[in-house]
Amino acid sequence: MTVTLYGIPNCDTVKKARTWLAQNGIDYHFHDFKKAGLGAALVQEWLGQLDWEVLVNRKGTTWRGLPEERKAAVCDAAGAAALMLELPSVIKRPVLSHARQTHVGFSDVLYQQIFTK
Incomplete structure (x- = not known):
């Protein structure tokens, strides 16, 4: 089964997520979305599984550095998708794709749950 970890x-x-995966012997592909970019189809796939508010990191420096009018434009999935494609660093990290499911963030407990199913 393919495991892909998206982030920077x-x-x-x-x-931490990469270390956990390696220590637990889980093969994965790492996708650096700052260097390799993101396609609209992938972002739409994520938005099909997760609320846009889960994916957009509104606590990070990228979000905080945006002009207020740009932040105000992100009020739905379409606005969030446009922002994520323009500025991938606004995406909450990491994004894990495994078994046709998408998960955001990392914790030891979360990854244990994901990989013991």
Whole structure:
């Protein structure tokens, strides 16, 4: 089964997720979305499974640095998708794709639940 971890390599939470996967012997593909980018189809797939408010990190520096009018434009899935495609660093990290499911964030408990199903 394919496991893909999306994020940026210097993110502390992504580092923790990558370490957990390696320590638990789980093969995965890492997709650096700052370097490799994101396609609209992938973002739409995520939005088909998760609320846009889960995917957009409104606590991060990228969001906080946006002009107020840009933030106000993100009021639905379409606005969120446009922002995520324009500025992938606004996406809450990491995003894990496994068994046709999408998960956001990392915790030891969450990953244990995901990989013991």
